[in-house]
Amino acid sequence: MTVMARPGIPTRERIISAANALFYNNGIRAVSVDAVAAKAGVTKRTLYYHFKSKDDLVAAYLAGRDQPNLALFRKWFSEAQGSLPAKVEAIFRHLARSARHPKWNGCGFLRTAAELANLPGHPAIKIGAAHKKKFEEWLRATFAEEGIVEPLRLARQILLLLDGSFAVVLLHRDPSYMETEAAHALIEAALPVRASRRVRAGR
Amino acid sequence: MTVMARPGIPTRERIISAANALFYNNGIRAVSVDAVAAKAGVTKRTLYYHFKSKDDLVAAYLAGRDQPNLALFRKWFSEAQGSLPAKVEAIFRHLARSARHPKWNGCGFLRTAAELANLPGHPAIKIGAAHKKKFEEWLRATFAEEGIVEPLRLARQILLLLDGSFAVVLLHRDPSYMETEAAHALIEAALPVRASRRVRAGR
């Protein structure tokens, strides 16, 4: 367990960074407060000075992943070339690439919600739910701008595919599930009628 | 913690039944072997006579859910009226009804895989992966019979929606995500061209 003694960075940030690495890799209940303190290079007493409980620390771990994660999805979308279906499909393609990294372990928000399913009001679950709502709302607004008739319905359908991809790829350890082009098919089906009606039996 | 002292049922079955209730409701690492033994009405020593470790017990818990779960999906499909898309959509409708029960806690296979993501070769994860593969294969065969051009691709797309539904509904505690009719749209998009091309902008 490497000590992350980087004096330039505030103690609280070092603790969150250590918590992020350990909780994401190993899960919540598998990681002790002792282990987080050791990895951050502080004593447990110091950790409890900055966070009032382990639950509080878990919430801070997920809160730290919220904005970076959303920014990454928006970046993948906006940098992609082509039509709307192609740009959304690009998110899944980039995700599959991430999932091939040996340290990839699915979605931290979904895994935490799954592990703490017996504690529905847990602060970490609320942060996860808010994160997914922000993503859904960004998708809805994007689809609305493109003239989709029911943008919220389509946003929720894509969300099911995204979170299903996290779950299935984590279970099978097979990123090819993210390359079934389901998002592409759903978006084309929702496109206004004037859009190109492509050949369908051909592939 | 109710003692499940039902003398007619073999000890091993009583232990698995207790493990099922506790692990599904609370998660794996949140439940001690002590608690399972107490709920089954046996001592810990007896439990370790029937199962060589907690990991072994967790695997038995999931193995016990495999066939009943698959049978339920097949029943929901076969008893539904109407076209192929309608019959698959019926699975999601029934699932949403299950999810409204207060004791519903998502998919036991996916939650276990999420919690034990740091142990990729764990026997329980293998059982979960095999379970989902059986479901995928049943879907593929069903679609092949219906003349779908790429039945495996469509089966995997539907699987993403199903497991995404488990994940999202567990996070938000909102079963309406299972009623976005995404499966219906994907299957219709994959149907042979001769099939009815319905009005699309109308709803």
Place this chain on the structure above:
DNA sequence: GTCTATAAGCCGATAGAC
């Protein structure tokens, strides 16, 4: 096959010094 008893260690959280 089931019991009592316990090993050996880790858990989250806290007291009090500086």
Place this chain on the structure above:
DNA sequence: GTCTATCGGCTTATAGAC
């Protein structure tokens, strides 16, 4: 704000009797 030291309880797993 960070340290040393420790509490009481819970963890998986095992020993040996019957």
